[in-house]
Amino acid sequence: MKVYINKPLCTGCQHCKDVCPVAVFELRDRSDPANVNVDGAPAEMEWKHDIEKNVLAKWKDVQDGHNHFAEKNDGTSGGISVGVNGEACILCQACLIQCEGECIHIIDDNETEYKSIYS
Ligand code: SF4
Ligand code: SF4
Numbered sequence: 540m541k542v543y544i545n546k547p548l549c550t551g552c553q554h555c556k557d558v559c560p561v562a563v564f565e566l567r568d569r570s571d572p573a574n575v576n577v578d579g580a581p582a583e584m585e586w587k588h589d590i591e592k593n594v595l596a597k598w599k600d601v602q603d604g605h606n607h608f609a610e611k612n613d614g615t616s617g618g619i620s621v622g623v624n625g626e627a628c629i630l631c632q633a634c635l636i637q638c639e640g641e642c643i644h645i646i647d648d649n650e651t652e653y654k655s656i657y658s
Pocket of ligand 2: 545549551552554555556580618620621628637638639640641642643
């Protein structure tokens with residue numbers, strides 16, 4: 540399985556990491572694109588310090604106990620998600636229904652793609 544994030548859409552909520560049973564995700568510093576753009580996402584989904592404006596408008600003022608768009612992760616949220624261990628994915632789809640930014644992409648061995656649907 541390949542797992543990558545459309546990073547301009549990622550709020551850093553950390554829901555993906557919290558629900559994944561096989562540790563596919565890490566939250567890394569937004570200030571370091573070279574360390575973030577390592578999960579095989581297409582070029583247009585790489586992190587270039589450009590938060591997508593509709594996601595920013597929707598989440599920047601939401602107070603739900605998670606840091607949205609913070610530079611660094613504090614152990615609960617913040618930073619930006621990276622699919623560092625896609626090979627371990629068992630396609631439980633837990634992350635896909637928890638992703639605020641609707642930005643997780645999972646590609647199986649038959650090239651079938653599964654995308655986030657936040658509910
Ligand atoms: S679908 Fe894969 S990446 Fe997402 S939570 Fe389940 S095992 Fe983790
Ligand atoms: S759940 Fe989605 S928006 Fe939240 S940190 Fe993970 S990839 Fe980013």
